[in-house]
Amino acid sequence: MDICSVSHRNQLILITALLFCLSYLFGCGTPTFKPNTNRVVNGEDARPHSWPWQISLQVKHGSRFHHTCGGTLIGPRWVLTAGHCIWPGDVYRVVFGEHDMSQQEGTEQIRDVLRIVVHPNWDIDHVGDGNDLALLKLDKSPIMNDNVGLACLPEAGEIPAHGAPCYISGWGNLYTHGPMPDKLQQALLPVVEYSVCSRSDWWGINVKRTMICAGGDTVSGCNGDSGGPLNCMGQDGKWYVQGVTSFVSSRTCNEVKKPTVFTRTSAFIKWIDDTMLHY
Incomplete structure (x- = not known):
């Protein structure tokens, strides 16, 4: 069938089917080299290519x-x-x-x-x-x-549970105004639900429902991590990009009650x- 000869609506259906087939063909969220998720509390070198x-x-x-x-x-x-x-x-x-x-x-x-x-x-x-x-x-x-x-994309509207063990990854500064690492870093950032993150002594009105908070103690994202994923494992055992790193406290990257804030992928x-x- 000549795709140029079908209606615009049918073109969209065909393209959607093609994208689905491509994602099925390539697979998503299943790295060959499994990430080290056993003992990550503070940031550490990621296992090479475990976040492909x-x-x-x-x-x-x-x-x-x-x-x-x-x-x-x-x-x-x-x-x-x-x-x-x-x-x-x-x-x-x-x-x-x-x-x-x-x-x-x-x-x-x-x-x-x-x-x-x-x-x-x-x-x-x-x-x-x-x-x-x-x-x-x-x-x-x-x-x-x-x-x-x-990486897999979550379902529209899906929100990870409070405390869900998600991981940030990136080459951002190791600490505020600190050096950028040579090797990809990862860190465990438990999800902080909106009702907590939006409290006045947390992020307050600065956080919106289209965002997702994670961390907020001694570990956070930092400059250079921006745009990178918040990796969360789904019930199917695949990794989903639940957030896109957006901002941290302007005072310091690691601030109590100031979790790293991500754009919530499922809202978009x-x-x-x-x-x-x-x-």
Whole structure:
């Protein structure tokens, strides 16, 4: 059948079916190298390639590229990251299969960004309003292998339970104003439900229902983790990107009652699906 000859509605049905087939073909949320989830309390080096959907978003300065944010591979040519990671006019690339930034390991794959779609309601001057999301369409899909894979997207509206053991991953600063690590880090961040996180002595009105809080004690995200995933295991044993790292306390990355705040992925499934279908 010539896809150009069918109605727009049927085109969308065909494309949706194709995306479903691709995600089934590649699988999602099932890393070859299982993450170490036994003893992670404070951040530590992640097991190499155990978060195969984790990407390094790099921005061009002069003739070189530098890590600026994290992100998550959610489709063969689509990366989910934070809106505040994107600045008009900057040139970006995406690196897959990365673990140790200090050396070439032979597992890296580099792709150019063909199109950037920032959520239309994101406003850098009003971070507390939420909508801190962007989708990056790649020039071509990375090769899926043991080191590069897809994360699963949650069902629309799904909210992880209070205390659910989720993990942040990224190359962000090890502590406030501290160094950035060479190796990918991970840390256990238990989910803090909205009714707790929105208390006046926690984040108060700064946190919205379209956000998800996690951590809030001695472990948190930090600069450079932005845009990366909050990885939560589903009942099916697969890993889902339940959040996109958005903001931490401006005073210090690790502050009691100031959990890391993520854009809640499940609140934006329709926008994500529509964007991937129409671009």
